[in-house]
Amino acid sequence: MALSIPYYLSESQLVVALQRGEARAQKITYERYATKMMAVCLRYVANQADAEDVLIESFMRVFERVSQYRNEGSFEGWVRRIMVTESLMFLRKNKSLRKEIPIDNVVEEPDYQWADENLQTDDLLRLVAQLPDGYRTVFNLYAIEGYSHAEIAALTGISEGTSKSQLSRARALLQQKVRTLEADSKSASIYGKAAS
Helix, strand or coil, X not given: CCCCCCCCCCHHHHHHHHHCCCHHHHHHHHHHHHHHHHHHHHHHCCCHHHHHHHHHHHHHHHHHHHHHCCCCCCXXXXXXXXXXXXXXXXXXXXXXXXXXXXXXCXXXXXXXXXXXXXXXXXXXXXXHHCCCHHHHHHHHHHHHCCCXXXXXXXXXXXXXXXXXXXXXXXXXXXXXXXXXXXXXXXXXXXXXXXHC
């Protein structure tokens, strides 16, 4: 007698199986979403090991709270919100959201045409990952997730003014990093031409 292994083709079938507590559905959920959700966690928690811990903790929350999912919006979006919330809780617990670093006033803006022609999405995400935790968190919530400053304040426990300040500082640091990449790239191409 052959065993029938359920494979959940649709999101709604998967959710129903998760709500019944089926271990196979949990495994499939993890396999289906882990890579995307790890990228979400890494955008907030830059340390790989910490991000993996947050990912596992977040999936545990998904499985514990799946009965609260009401089929409003996509299940993946619901899972993503849990990942963001757990990442923020990790940062709050480690007091990483309020740290600020001094930056010089941004006088010179980067060459945006050079950036458009030479920077890929992965390059930009690496630059964002290099930001201090608080700046990176606010930048991700505002620029990538689409939250307002009021929503960011409620999610993170910082004031709206702090959210705006950290976004401004994040943008300034990103501009500095893009200018540095641009200068390095141009000097490398000059030296490359001189060597040939």
